[in-house]
Each structure stands twice: as structure tokens, then as C-alpha cells.
Amino acid sequence: MKAVCWMGKNNVETQTVEDPSIINPRDAIIRITRTAICGSDLHLYDGFIPTMESGDVLGHEFMGIVEETGSEVTNLRRGDRVVVPFTIACGNCFFCKKKLWAACDNSNPNAHLMEAAYGYSGSGLFGYSHMMGGYAGGQAQYARVPFADVGPLKIESDLSDEKVLFLSDIFPTGYMAAENAQIEPGDTVAVWGCGPVGQFTIASAFMLGAGRVIAIDRFEERLALARGLGAGTVNYAEEDGSVLTAIKDLTGGIGPDSCIDAVGLEAHSVELQGVYDTIKTALLMETDRPAVLRQAIQAVRKGGTVSIPGVYGGLIDKMPFGAAFGKGITMKMGQTNMHTYMKPLLERIEKGQIDPSYIISHRISLEEAPAMYKIWRDKKENVTKIVIDPWLQRAA
Amino acid sequence: MANLNEKPNAEPLPRQSGASIILNGRYLPPPEDEDGKLWVRTSALVQSPPQALYALWRNVELAPLWQEEIEEVVITGEKTSRWTMRSDDKVITWDSEILADQPAKRIAWRSIGGDSDNAGEVIFEQAPGGRGTYVIVLQEFRMGKLTSAWETLTGRNPKQAVIENLRHFKALAETGEIPRSQEAPHGKRGLIARFKRSLYGESIATPPGTKVA
Ligand SMILES: NC(=O)c1ccc[n+]([C@@H]2O[C@H](COP(=O)([O-])OP(=O)(O)OC[C@H]3O[C@@H](n4cnc5c(N)ncnc54)[C@H](O)[C@@H]3O)[C@@H](O)[C@H]2O)c1
Ligand SMILES: [Zn+2]
Ligand SMILES: [Zn+2]
Numbered sequence: 001m002k003a004v005c006w007m008g009k010n011n012v013e014t015q016t017v018e019d020p021s022i023i024n025p026r027d028a029i030i031r032i033t034r035t036a037i038c039g040s041d042l043h044l045y046d047g048f049i050p051t052m053e054s055g056d057v058l059g060h061e062f063m064g065i066v067e068e069t070g071s072e073v074t075n076l077r078r079g080d081r082v083v084v085p086f087t088i089a090c091g092n093c094f095f096c097k098k099k100l101w102a103a104c105d106n107s108n109p110n111a112h113l114m115e116a117a118y119g120y121s122g123s124g125l126f127g128y129s130h131m132m133g134g135y136a137g138g139q140a141q142y143a144r145v146p147f148a149d150v151g152p153l154k155i156e157s158d159l160s161d162e163k164v165l166f167l168s169d170i171f172p173t174g175y176m177a178a179e180n181a182q183i184e185p186g187d188t189v190a191v192w193g194c195g196p197v198g199q200f201t202i203a204s205a206f207m208l209g210a211g212r213v214i215a216i217d218r219f220e221e222r223l224a225l226a227r228g229l230g231a232g233t234v235n236y237a238e239e240d241g242s243v244l245t246a247i248k249d250l251t252g253g254i255g256p257d258s259c260i261d262a263v264g265l266e267a268h269s270v271e272l273q274g275v276y277d278t279i280k281t282a283l284l285m286e287t288d289r290p291a292v293l294r295q296a297i298q299a300v301r302k303g304g305t306v307s308i309p310g311v312y313g314g315l316i317d318k319m320p321f322g323a324a325f326g327k328g329i330t331m332k333m334g335q336t337n338m339h340t341y342m343k344p345l346l347e348r349i350e351k352g353q354i355d356p357s358y359i360i361s362h363r364i365s366l367e368e369a370p371a372m373y374k375i376w377r378d379k380k381e382n383v384t385k386i387v388i389d390p391w392l393q394r395a396a
Numbered sequence: 397m398a399n400l401n402e403k404p405n406a407e408p409l410p411r412q413s414g415a416s417i418i419l420n421g422r423y424l425p426p427p428e429d430e431d432g433k434l435w436v437r438t439s440a441l442v443q444s445p446p447q448a449l450y451a452l453w454r455n456v457e458l459a460p461l462w463q464e465e466i467e468e469v470v471i472t473g474e475k476t477s478r479w480t481m482r483s484d485d486k487v488i489t490w491d492s493e494i495l496a497d498q499p500a501k502r503i504a505w506r507s508i509g510g511d512s513d514n515a516g517e518v519i520f521e522q523a524p525g526g527r528g529t530y531v532i533v534l535q536e537f538r539m540g541k542l543t544s545a546w547e548t549l550t551g552r553n554p555k556q557a558v559i560e561n562l563r564h565f566k567a568l569a570e571t572g573e574i575p576r577s578q579e580a581p582h583g584k585r586g587l588i589a590r591f592k593r594s595l596y597g598e599s600i601a602t603p604p605g606t607k608v609a
Contacts, residue, residue, distance in 0.1 A: 054584065054589070055589070093571075
């Protein structure tokens with residue numbers, strides 16, 4: 001089959017690789033009909049996530065048709081149409097029983113690597129380093145899906161792939177980010193980052209009762225999408241003063257009830273601290289660039305909540321922890337507990353409350369993916385989300 | 397590997413503390429390594445009753461399904477069995493004897509001759525708050541310095557093997573299989589791929605877990 005492979009920092013290639021096969025009784029093989037490139041893939045592309053190996057198949061947002069099932073999978077049949085969650089969960093362990101699916105104990109074959117780094121291991125993920133399982137990803141024509149009796153969500157209506165594909169990650173991720181923000185009716189919520197995760201975070205914040213959402217980014221096309229959802233926007237690159245001033249001005253000086261960091265470890269910064277973080281990460285004295293996280297902690301109101309869907313991988317420096325303590329804030333974060341959200345969010349799509357396909361800007365073939373990774377990273381061509389049809393024949 | 401044949405030195409178990417972690421309310425740290433003796437203690441919270449976990453562990457003939465590099469276990473007596481282990485093309489065998497056997501509670505064993513010198517104990521303990529069963533393993537090996545250095549370089553450090561085996565045991569007991577990704581399709585590997593594979597522990601085959609997929 002054809003697959004997008006990570007070949008080193010800033011280098012991906014579409015190659016022909018072996019087809020996957022059933023290995024365990026609870027596996028299924030999915031013939032992928034649509035897949036996407038995620039902001040999280042950029043952390044791999046830019047070399048921020050350790051234990052990638054050249055040849056690793058990328059991609060964790062995919063859906064398709066069940067091609068084959070293992071002997072213990074009784075809820076799926078060949079021909080079923082499914083969306084696959086990017087976190088792999090067994091459904092049986094202590095954490096799965098608590099619905100902390102992203103903390104599953106039994107889905108990461110390389111748990112010892114993550115234990116060494118974090119103390120405990122999270123669940124396995126598709127196409128996201130050996131430390132997170134070493135599973136082949138879904139930017140390919142087929143994928144092997146472990147614990148297929150627990151994860152994949154069957155799509156029984158005739159909704160198009162594009163309308164349901166983002167149930168594989170970014171819609172649930174945005175929703176959990178809003179839920180983690182502990183929004184009460186009428187609350188003001190500030191969201192950093194208007195990429196795909198930020199978009200669904202904004203939409204979900206309104207679903208959960210936010211009275212006002214302030215959306216922050218520097219790309220006009222993304223800010224325009226956020227305004228389309230009803231948010232007020234701040235372009236941090238154009239602000240004369242700082243984002244913090246803008247946020248204070250917009251909240252009568254008290255700050256937002258909740259601040260959400262939908263940017264993560266590669267935050268771009270126009271201030272001096274950005275230079276500081278770039279130098280430190282280049283010297284390996286810091287692994288992540290937490291400019292947005294610092295701002296979110298500074299900006300949130302006293303007793304407010306900071307929710308962090310943006311990914312962090314390692315060490316960060318100059319955390320304003322005194323501000324966090326002094327204001328008595330709450331912080332919630334983590335990989336998305338996918339399995340909790342997929343079905344209820346599918347129902348919202350079925351009822352027409354949201355059409356997630358509005359963020360798609362590019363539709364491409366597997367061969368075009370390597371060039372698009374660069375465009376996606378540099379946010380060129382007004383890119384807002386790239387969807388791949390793995391069966392489309394179109395040369396790069 | 398001559399040093400694999402050193403005389404068994406494992407003290408008969410249970411030792412004073414055995415695998416247990418708390419004695420009279422105090423935390424007991426695991427024993428420390430000394431002159432060629434390695435100890436490892438590891439534990440897991442498993443969603444299955446002690447009786448079922450005991451039964452799975454006690455059925456030593458099934459060990460190749462969940463223990464790394466164990467090729468075969470043959471019952472040789474009421475309390476004895478013969479173990480065969482293969483790493484790459486090196487094969488070693490030893491006999492093992494069960495020292496203590498308390499259904500749903502605890503099993504202790506030691507080797508009684510052959511190419512490996514080990515002793516161990518596993519206890520199954522109801523976790524508080526109905527959250528499952530704690531499975532606690534204490535395993536002791538005696539091995540020459542050379543062996544352990546060699547093992548660490550080429551394969552799993554034996555301590556890590558005990559930790560991984562308990563992880564496999566837990567996965568098998570909870571899910572009916574052992575998670576695996578070593579067969580994942582991939583593109584062209586680079587020059588240092590083999591080194592990285594062993595660094596990631598991926599050069600040790602994940603045990604099969606079940607006989608059928
Ligand atoms: N928690 C999870 O399970 C989960 C799942 C998916 C994605 N993520 C993470 O969410 C984050 C966003 O993903 P995405 O797909 O939307 O990526 P993206 O790269 O498309 O979006 C990030 C956006 O942040 C903006 N940004 C950068 N610096 C900023 C700053 N200083 N202030 C305000 N905005 C800034 C960028 O302009 C961009 O629009 C990533 O870190 C990704 O890894 C997490
Ligand atoms: Zn993603
Ligand atoms: Zn689990």
C-alpha cells in the first residue's frame with residue numbers, strides 16, 4: 001500500500017510499504033477512505049517528539065471501511081463504515097473503566113519508554129512515535145486498528161466522510177478542551193490558536209454556554225473562521241500593546257473566566273521571551289516553547305480555569321507559577337479521552353448543530369502530502385485543514 | 397556462557413519479607429543488588445479476581461504465551477517444570493521447583509539446576525476500594541557481571557524482562573491479548589534502525605498472548 005512516512009526532521013515521503021494484517025484477536029483492518037494532517041503531526045515534522053524512526057508511517061486522524069476483523073471482534077463487520085479514535089484503548093483496565101481512555105494501561109507496547117520519561121505511560125497512539133506505541137499511522141491506504149471492538153465509531157447514516165472525519169481527533173479534542181475549561185453559562189472564554197483544534201474549541205465553548213469567546217491568532221483566514229462561529233478576535237501580531245492588555249480591555253479588567261491554550265509547545269512569539277525560548281530549545285535546555293501557556297496563566301481571572309489541549313512534550317522554563325498560585329487557578333489538560341465524546345458529538349452532527357467540514361481548505365492525494373506538510377507548517381496558501389483521499393490518483 | 401552455570405545461590409523463599417511491600421504498617425524497600433545477585437520487585441493493578449490471576453500464573457505451561465523469550469515449559473513433576481528460553485540463537489534451559497503454593501494468594505519458586513539461577517515469588521492481593529488485584533512480583537537472579545552486561549547490551553536487562561512480563565501478564569488477564577506493534581508496516585529504515593530497535597526494546601519479540609488472532 002501507499003503511506004506517508006517520516007524520514008527525519010522536515011522530511012516526509014510517500015512510499016510503498018507492506019499492507020497491515022490482523023495480529024491480535026481484537027484487531028480490525030480498515031480500508032482508509034479519508035485521513036487528515038493534524039497540528040500534532042507538525043511536532044513530529046519539526047522534530048520535537050523523541051523516538052521517531054525513519055520509515056515510521058504517520059497519521060492519526062482517519063476513517064474508512066472495515067476490511068477484515070479478528071476473531072474476538074463481534075460488533076463490526078466487513079463493509080461497516082467507521083471513524084477511528086486516535087487514542088487506542090482496551091476498555092478493560094482501571095483507567096478505561098474510569099473513562100480515562102487516553103490513559104489506557106494496555107495499549108502501549110513500548111510503555112517502558114514513556115515510563116522512563118513521564119513516570120507512567122499513556123495509551124498507545126497511531127503514527128506518533130515509538131514511545132507512544134510504535135503503531136503505523138493512518139496517512140495510508142490501510143491501517144491495523146487494535147481493540148477494534150472498543151474504539152471505532154460506526155457511521156450508519158449517509159453523512160459524507162468529510163462531515164464525520166474530525167470525530168477521529170480534533171472535534172472531540174476541542175470539545176474536551178471546552179469541558180476542561182469548566183465553563184458556566186454566560187462565561188467569557190479566551191482561546192489561543194484558531195487552528196482546527198481552536199476552531200472546535202470555540203464552537204464547543206458556545207455549545208457549553210459561553211457568553212463570549214475571545215479568539216487569538218495571527219492568520220486572518222483563521223480569525224475569520226472564528227468570527228464566523230461568533231467569537232470576537234484579537235490578532236496578536238497587529239496588537240500595538242500586548243495580548244494581555246487587549247484581553248483585560250475586553251473583560252472590564254478582570255480577565256476571562258477560562259483561558260484555553262490550543263497552540264501547544266511550538267507557540268510562536270513576537271516578544272523577547274520567544275527569543276529566549278528559541279535559544280534554550282536550540283541548546284536543548286528547554287524542550288518546549290510555552291509562550292501561550294504563560295500568557296494564558298497570566299490572563300485568566302482570579303479563581304479561573306486554564307485548559308490545555310495544545311500538546312507539550314517535555315520541560316518548560318519560566319512558568320509563572322506564582323501567578324497561578326496567587327490567583328488560585330485550576331489547570332486541566334491532556335490527550336483527549338476520545339471514546340467518551342465521539343458518539344455524542346456524532347449526534348450533534350446528525351442533528352445539524354455543526355458541520356465540521358467547514359474548516360477544510362485543501363483536498364489532496366497521498367503523493368501530494370510531503371509538499372503539503374511544508375505548507376501546513378508554514379501556514380501558507382490560507383491553509384486551515386488538509387484532508388487526504390488515499391485512493392486519489394494525482395501526482396505531486 | 398560459562399558463568400551461566402554458577403551454582404544456584406538463591407535463598408529459599410519465602411525470605412523474611414518475600415514479595416510483600418508492607419510489614420507491620422511500614423513500607424519495605426526491595427532488597428538491594430549485591431555481588432552478582434540482582435533483585436527486582438514490580439507490581440501491577442489488575443482488573444481480575446485473585447483466584448483467576450493465580451490460576452493463570454500457576455498454569456506454567458502457558459508461560460510462553462506471556463513471558464518474553466520463553467520457548468517452552470514442560471511439567472516434570474507435581475511441583476517441578478523444565479523451562480527453555482531462546483534469545484536470538486542462544487538457548488538455555490533450567491528446572492524449576494515450586495516452593496510455596498497458596499491458591500488465590502501466592503506462589504514461590506526457584507531454579508534447581510540448569511543454565512539459570514533464579515528464585516521468585518508472586519502475591520495476589522485484593523486492592524483497597526474494590527479497585528482490582530495487586531499483583532506483586534519479587535524476582536532474584538544470580539548472574540556473572542559479564543552475563544548481565546552482555547544481556548543489557550544485546551537484549552533486555554533481566555530486571556526489565558521481569559517488569560515487561562508482568563505488564564504482559566496484566567494485559568493478557570485484562571484484555572485477552574498482549575498489545576503489539578513490532579509487525580507495523582513501515583517505509584525505508586535508516587542505517588541506525590537496528591540499534592534503535594534494541595534501544596526501544598523492540599528487538600525482543602512481544603510474546604504471542606493468544607494462539608489465534
Ligand atoms: N490534546 C490532544 O489530544 C490534542 C489533539 C489534537 C491536537 N492537539 C494539539 O493542539 C494544538 C493545535 O492543533 P491544530 O491542529 O489546531 O494546529 P495548528 O498548528 O493548525 O494551529 C495552531 C494555531 O496556533 C496559532 N498560534 C501560534 N502561536 C500563537 C500565539 N502566540 N498566540 C496565539 N495563537 C498562536 C497558529 O497561528 C495556528 O493557527 C497542537 O499543539 C496539537 O498538537 C492536541
Ligand atoms: Zn490530531
Ligand atoms: Zn485500557
